[in-house]
Amino acid sequence: MKKKLSFLLVLVLALSTFLAACGGNESSDEGNSGESGKDKQVLNLIESSEIPSMDSALATDEVSFDTMNNVFEGLYRLDDNDKAVEGMVEGEPTISEDGKTWTFKIKDAKWSNGDPVTAHDFEYAWKRVLTPDTAAEYGYIMYDLKNAEKVHNGELPVDQLGVKAIDDKTLEVQLETKVPYFKELLTFATFYPRNEAFIKEQGDQYALEADTILYNGPFVLSEWKHEQSYQLKKNPDYWDKDVVKLEEINFNIVKDTATGVNLYETGKADIAGLSAEFVDQYKEDENFKTRPNTSVFFLRLNQENEVMANLDARKAIDMAWDKQGLVDVLLNNGSVPANYLVPGEFVSGPDGKDFRETNGDLGSYDVEKAKDHWEKAKKALGKDKIELELLNYDSENSRKVGEYLKEQLESSLEGLTLTISQQPFKQKLDLETKGQYDISFAGWGPDYPDPMTFIDMFITDGSHNQMGYSNPEYDKLVEQANTTLLDDLDARWQALLEAEKILFEDQAISPMYQEGIAYLEKPYVKDVYRHSFGAGKSYKWTYIENK
The missing domain is CATH 3.10.105.10 (Dipeptide-binding Protein; Domain 3)
Known part of the structure; x- marks a missing residue:
């Protein structure tokens, strides 16, 4: 995961990733109605830092990976038991007898501009990561792909990489050797697809602002006020949109624990991370949790x-x-x-x-x-x-x-x-x-x-x-x-x-x-999936229990 952390991967501290407070726009406080529930599907959280990168080829940290996990989707994503479940893939892949060739079918899915997500988007994205000029720190995570290390080191041309779009719906992946955890590996952000035409259109502005990114996940990054706040909204074009209950997730960037706890206490926060002195203060609270x-x-x-x-x-x-x-x-x-x-x-x-x-x-x-x-x-x-x-x-x-x-x-x-x-x-x-x-x-x-x-x-x-x-x-x-x-x-x-x-x-x-991790979480917040590897959290299945 990451510089998380580190997960990095480097990681921010536990309290940093679980602080919570009001969101970064006027609607962030709407729907609060006390401890028993809320009127709207709005979740208010806090991160400790700006998102370092929204480019899946360049990101190395937990804050970036967590955000991307909720606005993008690869062939698979992790469920609540950290098992790989269908993302952009349709059905089970065909695997060769030696375990080295995997053939995936891509489901009918769209980018946020209406373009279809295709096998070509995966081929392009993976080759982009391993092109030496990209300087992707996480390129090594793809070294299970045939010729990946040699391509990344400039010893072979990128067209020798073991990934090929047979057609719009068929992706063939060749491995150096069989990988027992390959499906779970494919949930990682470096393996996300990318729309080549859009990236070339954006040039050096790609992924620097919310509107210079395309999304294919449960949410879209609707607002990004650098060093202040960012907001996710439900993606109406997501293939599994009926499962997504949250309409809005607001993140404010706050580094001080006391501020996060105060916002939680005043009903403007749904989750608040706790440092040592606050653990002693809240350990008998019914909403106190550790993990x-x-x-x-x-x-x-x-x-x-x-x-x-x-x-x-x-x-x-x-x-x-x-x-x-x-x-x-x-x-x-x-x-x-x-x-x-x-x-x-x-x-x-x-x-x-x-x-x-x-x-x-x-x-x-x-x-x-x-x-x-x-x-x-x-x-x-x-x-x-x-x-x-x-x-x-x-x-x-x-x-x-x-x-x-x-x-x-x-x-x-x-x-x-x-x-x-x-x-x-x-x-x-x-x-x-x-x-x-x-x-x-x-x-x-x-x-x-x-x-x-x-x-x-x-x-x-x-x-x-x-x-x-x-x-x-x-x-x-x-x-x-x-x-x-x-x-x-x-x-x-x-x-x-x-x-x-x-x-x-x-x-x-x-x-x-x-x-x-020690934190306070409002009782109406349900099904935040917290993962033991890869991205730290998934909000696809999260919902607010109404009063």
């Missing part, structure tokens, strides 16, 4: 920096701060300390055991060992004083986490000065992509139901590596798990387990916590 999540937050340790290139320095950074204290005191929302990358209760192996149960914890809080590693690092670097900068989100809760890390690390590691650079979400992602940081507070949510969605993030020169990490043995295990071992699932699982261990032997990152 676990599969997003993992961690510190990127940029090895392009001289200090972070030192293994002892990285180990010191990881061991020197108290993760349990972070989740207990600052978060207080069901998050749990993470000494790992792949989250718990996410996926199980061929033996039926959870990945996390098998690999266990791969680190620990140990100040004395941290001090030893730190002294070794300073000696090797020839430095008594070290200054590092933490790249941080600009939300309220992120600021508190940053301050906590600064206090913990500076008090444990003699001679360290940690400054904090808080940046708006979009700018933070840009700085991270460019590698312009020392340490970065980051997060990742899974894009599909397999450990690989976390593991392959850190291969050498990977588009989401972004921290100069490289280990040939790690790369080899990832490559084998993506190719030759797909016919031996037990061996593949072992390769993924071993790869995660190598990542922590190298202390490539300092994991922080696996996310939990």
